[in-house]
Amino acid sequence: MSFFQVKDLGIRFGGVVAVDRVSFEVKRGECYTIIGPNGAGKTTIFNLIGLLYPATSGKIFFQDKELTGLSPHQVADLGIARTFQNIELFEHATVLQNLLIGRHRHRRTALWQELLFTPAVRRAELAQREAVEKVIDFLDLAKYRDSLVAGLPYGVRKVVELGRALATEPRLLLLDEPSSGLNPEETDDMAFWIEDIKRQLGVTVLMVEHDMNLVSRVSDRVLALNMGTVIAEGTPAEVQANPAVIEAYLGKAA
Amino acid sequence: MRFLFKTGYAQDLRLFKHGGQVFWYGLLMVLLLAAPYAIGEYLTSQLQFICIYSIVGLGLMLLVGFTGQISLGHAAFLAIGAYTEALMQARGVPFFVSLPCAALLSAAMGWVLGLPALRLKGIYLAIATLAFNVIVEEILARWESLTNGNSGLNLKPIELFGMKLDGDAGFYYLCLGLAMLSILAVLNLLRSPTGRAFVAIRDSEISASCMGVNLANYKTMSFALSAALAGIAGALYAHKVTFISPEQFTLLQSIELVTIVILGGVGFVHGAVLGAAFLIVLPQLISLAKDYLPADVAGTGLQSVVFGLVLIVIIIFEPLGLYGRWLKLRTWFELFPFYRRGMFRRQKSYMKSERLR
């Protein structure tokens, strides 16, 4: 009975074994972080969880349901939302429109109702809007509400993407390097939000992150990955002190 | 400059954002309603064509401009609508039944054409839709027992609830009404979850699917809706020209339909109407100009050349099309003298290095 579990997950791209028999478990309500040097296979694990690629081996379970064989949108329907390392927003839409797409899995109206824009659709749209406004308040995005994403600074886009994932009301939130490209103040905000997402909203967070400061601050447990294989797991302090991890990051002492 | 003060979420769901819009669109509507009594038979007939092409244009805009797919086969849907209408009318089916049938049959074919779209992108999809056009054209020419082959079919004027729409005004109001309804339906869709899903697919398929958008469903749905609009336009077109044959629905016609979208402005509902108007007006202008041109320039190929040139000029200098040009002009007046160049330039400031293949 685990909340989220990855078992013997593996994938190879031609000759490259990007992820090799990785297993871990995330408990409900915790923040679980995957660290590792560049090219360790962290993003690939996220893409495997989102079923963007078929895994070569292994299984993924979410609330004891196996994900294998589903399509990406079905994964989202189960309540797994994600952000991307390099931001994949809808560029030619406003922040508000981006967040509203996050509400997609909560839509209840049929096509014919939408073509006529019946009162039911109007009510539903107002409800979606209210849900989105909560996210806008939560992340302090009000001043960007009607701005086109294409014109926003990088740091704000990062927050918009987090907002879009939150608008789906996820049970499990996957964050791929939430602090990359952010300045120290923005990183600090990000840390607060992740803590709030965990505590206030009760969302389980699975995160890939480089900034060890942020990692120690928000994570309950950490998994260290190198060349596609697990090299350590434990509390942030334990993993940071692990010789194998130090070696992976700094190279072997001469 | 107009500042909108927003006081409620419902405000963002309105079709008209402020009183000014209500006024101008209202005025346009009044002019359009009065038109048949003011501008004479010939121009009314041209307005009918503009309405008909606006409806196909809207369908294509939904598919190309809002869902990011391509179709070089929309003349085939026009044909399916036209032939359904002609054949059903010949068998005594009333118009208010045959028109929905034309739309539905066309939608069904659109759904079928949408299936390859799940696997194909860009140029490959274009080729698949192009092939579809050729196949439909070929079937219409060969299935003589049903379609009368290349000799074509004749249509009688529409009879609607006992009224014969053979005068110009009656048919014009029918076209105008259907065009308005189509615009309204598309606008409604665009402010609902389905329209947002379309736009999401256009902007990033990966993101859309990670937000729970079923790519397969929505792409085929977009094809079906787009084809349905083309089917409606096809039925009207058949009545407009009163005689249909396969050579009216060739690949060239499909390409002309795509130019509606590109000329008008990809991604704008207004663009469909502007593009349609342009498509109808340009040949008129060209034939007017022919009187003043030397005989060897004013040959039959002139229209294609001008069309091609206009298309190239628009793609190079005004990728947002006629509607984009209008937006810039309006902003220029509103901001005068503070307009600066490049205000509408789309920024591509951040690389997407991690695009999935």
Ligand SMILES: Nc1ncnc2c1ncn2[C@@H]1O[C@H](COP(=O)(O)OP(=O)(O)O)[C@@H](O)[C@H]1O
């Ligand atoms: N689609 C792909 N095709 C081929 N190789 C890939 C693909 N995606 C990732 N890889 C390879 O897998 C390895 C892990 O990449 P990634 O998961 O992005 O690392 P990171 O831990 O930095 O996020 C890298 O060697 C990368 O080149």
Ligand SMILES: [Mg+2]
């Ligand atoms: Mg990565």
